[in-house]
Amino acid sequence: MKKFEEKTLSTEKIFDGKVISLQVDEVELPNGNKSKREIIKHPGAVAVIAITAENKIVMVEQYRKAMERSLVEIPAGKLEKGEEPLATAHRELEEETGYVTESMVYVTSFYTSPGFADELIHLFLAENLKKKEDPASADDDEFVEILELRLEEAIDYMKQEKIYDAKTAFAVQYLQLREATKENG
């Protein structure tokens, strides 16, 4: 899909960081005019909707510096170079929650902020969770607290803005839809 393509006239690299990089592209618009586009490059990520035997959703609370507050989110993490999303999903689930599973199923993918960033997030559903005795641990600079919420609690957390990010909002709604169609069918 290339409708209304914007041709790149020049690219200015501004910043190359640990997580993201920033460039400004000068583009030619479909009407011939010129404009600039500020673009964040990101390696992509996975997120895992993990459901325990008690039908609870595994969440992690962590501090998010960009907002200067903590958020309750589904487990997630960045793709390592060359890593398949499925492998990242298994790795992040174990590192962040101590759970492992043989039932990790792809759900969907989406760009998080297409207006300025190329971050693509891949969502997986993990069921039949098992607690690992000696799980791989998280990154040195990650501090997370694990929560296990019933669906109704997660919906309350959304109303209270404790859950307040796109992937987790999508995940909670995904489970609501699954419940609703189960009741239906």
Add this chain to the structure above:
Amino acid sequence: MKKFEEKTLSTEKIFDGKVISLQVDEVELPNGNKSKREIIKHPGAVAVIAITAENKIVMVEQYRKAMERSLVEIPAGKLEKGEEPLATAHRELEEETGYVTESMVYVTSFYTSPGFADELIHLFLAENLKKKEDPASADDDEFVEILELRLEEAIDYMKQEKIYDAKTAFAVQYLQLREATKENG
């Protein structure tokens, strides 16, 4: 919610653009170690789930430079300085689609990429749409094509990755859930 707070030791401003700005914060972690956080500041945005009298979802196709492709998304746009999200929702709906409504209802909000950006998006539901004779037009550098999709078509577009962003994926699922609970109740 300040759990695992990361104290700011210093802030380095890297870039201040038209849409986003970038800074790198040096932080003190809960264990006393130091780390760096790459942070994008964004003014925030609204997105509108707009439903026509024929029960179709109004979508816009536009080129997204960060991904070098076009995407089909629900109408959306950035908050202007000091603008209330409800006003932005009315403005963007009219500018991008030519529709106006008196029925613009708040649905929810979420951060799009809490790992590196503070972009908060506010979602609204617009019904009882009316085509305006002489609508306010879009920004000079915005080229969009309007589509009106049945819910089943939108789900197909997701499978084909034409719809491929978080807010639109959430919106489609929101309408699926609304359908499912309508059938139920």
